[in-house]
Amino acid sequence: MQSFQNGFPQALKNGLLNTIPYAIAIIIGTILVPMLLPILPFRAFSMKGLVLGVIWSVVVIKYSNVFYYDNNIVLNISNSLLLTSIISFLALNFTGSTTFTSLSGVKKETLIAVPVIATSALVGVVLMIIGNFL
Amino acid sequence: MEYIRNVAKIEINSDKCTGCGLCINVCPHGVISMDDKVAFLANKDRCIECGACDNNCPVDAIEVETGVGCAYAIIKSWFNSSKTNCC
Structure with a gap:
């Protein structure tokens, strides 16, 4: 809400600036994940994505001022959940x-991963x- | 590289198997091996359920539930109630 106090x-x-981490998340998910597929741990693809998602979230939280995020724990958790889900x-x-x-493997993974991703x-x-609003 | 363990739906009926070895020749991942002229699943976790062995078995001793492992198609099928296995 801080943004609106200084005009449109x-x-x-x-x-x-807030959008940049999300654009980068899409690039990570579409380019970096397939590039690092053999290196990333875990067998399930969503877990491989989770690893990079958590790493990217930590980077975004550390440099939150660069992306103009308010230093707010609720927003940090929210951004982390959304970036990791993407x-x-x-x-x-x-x-x-x-x-x-x-x-069969993809069916099993999808059945577990998609509800978790959607909920997060x-x-x-x-x-x-x-x-x-905080 | 291997995918999720203990999920592949592939069965070999050893009573029907004649030991011709066609399944071993067509399998792209070396899932099947031969022991005493009877085929058996040596690396079941490496099976990608392509169905090549099932299609080529002359005595129909192998059964595989085939399909493309595409997550998007599976999610789409939840909403369309159709058994689509292609994006």
């Missing part, structure tokens, strides 16, 4: 592009709204 142009500037979901979508995944994204959105 400032809010727009802050909004654009990267994990994008990683999950690469199951169909490899030569070693099977239908929803919690992230709710915390984002709450965090902006």
Whole structure:
């Protein structure tokens, strides 16, 4: 809410800066995950995405002032949940592009990962709204 | 690289197997091996359920639930109630 106190142009500037970690999260999920697929730990693709998601979230929290995020624990948790969900979901979508995944395995992974990702994204959105009013 | 363990739906009926070895030739991941002229699953976790062994077995001794392991298609099928296995 801090942004709106300084007028619309400032809010727009802050909004654009706030978007950068999310744009980078998409790049991580679509480019970095397939590049690092053999190196990343865990067998499930969503877990591989989770690893990078957590790393990226830590980086974003550490440099939150660069992206104009308020130093607020609720917003930090919200951003971490959303960024990790995006990267994990994008990683999950690469199951169909490899030569070693099977239908049964992907069914099992999807059944567990998608509800978890959807819930964490929803919690992230709710915390984002709450965090902006704190 | 290997994917999730203990999920592959592949079965070999050793009573039907004649030991021709076609399944071993067509398997891209070396899942099947031969022991005393009967095929057996040596590396079940490496199976990608492509169905090559099932299609090529002359005596229909192998059964595999085949399909493309595409997460997007699986999620789409939850909402469309169709059994699509392709994006």
